[in-house]
Amino acid sequence: xxxxxxxxxxxxxxxxxxxxxxxxxxxxxxxxxxxxxxxxxxxxxxxxxxxxxxxxxxxxxxxxxxxxxxxxxxxxxxxxxxxxxxxxxxxxxxxxxxxxxxxxxxxxxxxxxxxxxxxxxxxxxxxxxxxxxxxxxxxxxxxxxxxxxxxxxxxxxxxxxxxxxxxxxxxxxxxxxxxxxxxxxxxxxxxxxxxxxxxxxxxxxxxxxxxxxxxxxxxxxxxxxxxxxxxxxxxxxxxxxxxxxxxxxxxxxxxxxxxxxxxxxxxxxxxxxxxxxxxxxxxxxxxxxxxxxxxxxxxxxxxxxxxxxxxxxxxxxxxxxxxxxxxxxxxxxxxxxxxxxxxxxxxxxxxxxxxxxxxxxxxxxxxxxxxxxxxxxxxxxxxxxxxxxxxxxxxxxxxxxxxxxxxxxxxxxxxxxxxxxxxxxxxxxxxxxxxxxxxxxxxxxxxxxxxxxxxxxxxxxxxxxxxxxxxxxx
Ligand code: SAM
Ligand code: SF4
Numbered sequence: 001x002x003x004x005x006x007x008x009x010x011x012x013x014x015x016x017x018x019x020x021x022x023x024x025x026x027x028x029x030x031x032x033x034x035x036x037x038x039x040x041x042x043x044x045x046x047x048x049x050x051x052x053x054x055x056x057x058x059x060x061x062x063x064x065x066x067x068x069x070x071x072x073x074x075x076x077x078x079x080x081x082x083x084x085x086x087x088x089x090x091x092x093x094x095x096x097x098x099x100x101x102x103x104x105x106x107x108x109x110x111x112x113x114x115x116x117x118x119x120x121x122x123x124x125x126x127x128x129x130x131x132x133x134x135x136x137x138x139x140x141x142x143x144x145x146x147x148x149x150x151x152x153x154x155x156x157x158x159x160x161x162x163x164x165x166x167x168x169x170x171x172x173x174x175x176x177x178x179x180x181x182x183x184x185x186x187x188x189x190x191x192x193x194x195x196x197x198x199x200x201x202x203x204x205x206x207x208x209x210x211x212x213x214x215x216x217x218x219x220x221x222x223x224x225x226x227x228x229x230x231x232x233x234x235x236x237x238x239x240x241x242x243x244x245x246x247x248x249x250x251x252x253x254x255x256x257x258x259x260x261x262x263x264x265x266x267x268x269x270x271x272x273x274x275x276x277x278x279x280x281x282x283x284x285x286x287x288x289x290x291x292x293x294x295x296x297x298x299x300x301x302x303x304x305x306x307x308x309x310x311x312x313x314x315x316x317x318x319x320x321x322x323x324x325x326x327x328x329x330x331x332x333x334x335x336x337x338x339x340x341x342x343x344x345x346x347x348x349x350x351x352x353x354x355x356x357x358x359x360x361x362x363x364x365x366x367x368x369x370x371x372x373x374x375x376x377x378x379x380x381x382x383x384x385x386x387x388x389x390x391x392x393x394x395x396x397x398x399x400x401x402x403x404x405x406x407x408x409x410x411x412x413x414x415x416x417x418x419x420x421x422x423x424x425x426x427x428x429x430x431x432x433x434x435x436x437x438x439x440x441x442x443x444x445x446x447x448x449x450x451x452x453x454x455x456x457x458x459x460x461x462x463x464x465x466x467x468x469x470x471x472x473x474x
Pocket of ligand 2: 104108110147221
């Protein structure tokens with residue numbers, strides 16, 4: 001597929017063409033007519049793994065009947081298992097700074113919040129944090145920061161990425177750094193790409209302009225258009241993998257899912273490929289934020305599962321990320337419904353891996369406080385393969401190249417052996433005895449369920465790992 005000509009977008013008119021609120025309102029009005037036959041027609045289409053259009057998605061958001069909801073969940077399970085099998089990719093966020101010049105009403109880092117202590121980690125402190133993550137067994141880090149950098153400006157982020165990649169401890173190192181930082185200019189995105197970023201992640205928070213204006217009172221983030229066009233600049237700068245998301249709880253989730261679909265369609269049209277991941281953060285309590293304590297459009301646990309299932313069937317080849325904002329139970333339930341990546345053992349306060357969880361510096365409260373080893377054991381006992389694979393990114397299988405492989409299902413031949421071998425690295429280098437036992441059993445069961453070629457490939461890679469070789473991905 002050839003890439004479409006890239007045009008910079010930054011005017012209100014052009015961004016109104018990306019997110020068309022009137023169209024969403026009209027579709028929601030039609031789609032809310034309850035019609036079981038139409039729901040079943042959409043679910044049958046979803047099983048073809050080609051994704052859904054806006055009308056289809058609106059039909060699914062209107063489901064309230066428990067039987068139809070059960071059918072939606074079963075379809076999401078089918079899509080998840082067919083495309084992603086039993087793999088779950090693991091990562092940890094790394095908060096490098098909680099300095100921020102914006103006034104997002106839901107966030108503890110907002111500029112006027114006097115109830116938290118501020119800090120930006122030095123490069124030495126970042127290296128210390130990374131060493132601790134590597135020693136736990138992590139291979140992927142998501143760098144996170146508020147929108148105000150110490151004196152050196154944006155190069156602080158670039159230096160931090162270099163620092164993260166430079167740390168080696170025992171048999172381990174971080175092999176993929178993703179970043180969730182404020183929207184950048186085209187030139188800054190080029191620098192981020194040159195720093196060997198994996199995925200650039202940014203959440204629109206809410207796609208609803210009026211709500212956006214009410215929630216973002218000061219600072220650069222007030223500019224909806226600058227934010228909604230960030231992925232255009234990132235992709236134009238050559239960053240193939242971008243991650244989008246919505247902060248659920250700020251506005252009606254049905255509107256947000258449809259707007260997300262419009263954003264994705266825009267990127268697909270313009271660049272030939274949509275986002276690599278979608279994140280589904282739900283508002284959590286945050287020190288100094290009333291909105292975070294009482295979300296204006298609180299999403300129930302049932303609706304949250306519905307959101308994950310709808311996204312899974314609507315955009316089947318885009319990964320879904322579930323963070324530790326959610327409780328262990330909710331996380332477990334959503335693995336089956338479509339989640340493909342999870343964070344574990346997370347801290348949202350800068351320095352948190354060394355200092356422990358400290359509310360007075362944290363962005364929001366966590367729902368899952370378990371250490372990585374415990375999460376891994378739980379995941380393995382549920383039959384999912386924890387994966388630390390970073391092969392696609394390092395072998396250049398990103399963006400369109402990744403999707404070209406993923407859509408015909410070719411990627412699966414690589415993913416399962418890579419998941420099993422990187423999981424074995426974890427088990428041998430970092431696991432507790434109980435996790436090692438659960439993991440060995442899972443690997444044996446997984447090998448037994450593989451076809452001949454995949455099994456041979458996996459066994460060959462496992463023998464190399466057992467013999468002391470590391471990072472043997474294919
Ligand atoms: N500061 C940058 C920005 O806002 O884009 C980058 C990182 S920000 C620290 C990461 C994300 O945390 C935000 O995009 C927002 O969705 C989420 N967040 C903020 N406050 C939250 C809360 N109270 N509960 C859950 N997630 C929250
Ligand atoms: Fe700053 Fe991001 Fe928090 Fe907004 S969400 S206050 S930009 S850290």
